[in-house]
Each structure stands twice: as C-alpha cells, then as structure tokens.
Amino acid sequence: MWRNLLEWWSSYRHRFVPWIVLRMRARKSLLKAEKIPNVPAAELQATVGELVKYLDSIPVGVRRGDPFASSAQRLKDLENTHNLTEIMGFSLELRKSRIPKSGRGVFVASGVVQPDTLxxxxxxxxxxxxxPVLLQSFGNPYIIQCGDGCYIDGKPTGISRLIYKSCANRDFFHGFTWCDTSWLNTKRMANPYAVGQYVNNAGPPEFPANVSYHEFEIPPDFDLKYRKYIPNVHFAPEKDRPMRLIGLISLRCIQVGEELYSTYFNF
Incomplete structure (x- = not known):
C-alpha cells in the first residue's frame, strides 16, 4: 500500500499547489540548467492559425475518423493525415506510455519534429x-499552473468535463462554436494536436525531457470561424480578452516512435 501511495504522490505532487510553492527555488535552478527554446509568441500564433485553417478544410466525417466512412473516405483520411504531416511536419498518437504505471502517453506517429517546434x-x-479551482483540483493530475497564477484544467472526465462543456455551451456565439470540445473524447478529435495533457513528466533519468511548456495567447479578434478548433475556454464569461494557450515546444529533434516527455517546472 505504501509503495502505491508513494508512486501516486511522485506523480501528483507536480500538480499539488503547496508543494509547487515550496519547490519554487528548485524551479529557478532547473530553469537555469535547461536549455529552454525562445520561440516568439507571434510565431506560435501563426502556427496555430495555419493548423486550424487546414483542419477547417477537411470534411468533418473524414477529420473525425467516422466509423461509418466508406472505403473511399478512409483512403481520403489517410491522404489528409499525410497532408497534415506535410504541413506540420509530423503527426501524433496516444498509446501506453513507456514510463511504468503512467497510463497513456503521446508519441510521434509520423514525420519528424524539428527543434523549437510547436x-x-x-x-x-x-x-x-x-x-475557484479548489474543488476541481482534488485528485486531478491534469491541472497545470501558468507563471502568472492562472490555471488550465485539462481533465476530460468528472466535474472538470462538466464545467468545460457548460462554459463551451454558454459561449456559443451567433452560430459560431467558441471552442473545441472534441478533445474530451480522443477517438473523435477535431484538433489532433490537443493532447498536451497526456504528455508525461520526465521524472526518471532514462526518460529525459524533449518538450517544454510555453505560454502564449490568441487575441480577442481571432477569427470566429476557427474558434471551434481552439481547445480552451475561459471559466469566466467575458469574451473581449485574449485566450491563454499553453503549447509544448520541442527541445530537440524528435523521431518517429519517440514518446514526448516534459517537466512541470519550465515556464
């Protein structure tokens, strides 16, 4: 029992706010030790803009892997996956992590991730x-804290799921969907890159970090047509403010079959 408890704490402590506060000095030393890429926010915004425009050009049934799709549609699906790999340079997939007892992880399925890439x-x-985020944080390993004290709750189940869907429905705006909700079901994702919450911590030395977290924002005037591919929504209802996003940036070249690993103390 104690062994299981220690294993749980080893993972959950990275999301436990009091522990994070006590580790701030260690975080600063880690920041100095790591080579953190300096990717301009404007470049990240441009990459997201390019991605959502391409996603919008793919028929819905093909984009979401329609189980009733015809053979021709499935061939088209493979073609679109290839095209997406050509545009972004790679594609991702979820499968069992190589870290023992860590559940799922994110892997490079095709292509090559170049350094300093979103x-x-x-x-x-x-x-x-x-x-208010205390209730949602209990036993929740998917909450991540930003440098300015805001949080992003990426848990796809339970009360976190209910809150996200409620906020998404609240913000339905003149026929436009304000955010992407398909990430709540990874089998039918509109944006296949909205999987950052499944990237595991690079704790053991044999699993070194190859990506780092970066904060950036999209402006309030981001095209409403493409909002449906942005996998984030504000808890508060105000719309006339930037949307905070967290992107994972590659620290080095990442090859096909490699799992993504990050650290919770690098932004």
Missing part, C-alpha cells in the same frame, strides 16, 4: 488567478 496544445478550462 508540438501540441494543452486543452482545458482556463481559470484566472483568484477564480
């Missing part, structure tokens, strides 16, 4: 500093 987005409800 690899994935961290989906979820965005809570500004001071907004």
């Amino acid at each position: 690899v994935a987005l961290y989906p979820g409800t965005v809570y500004d500093a001071g907004e």
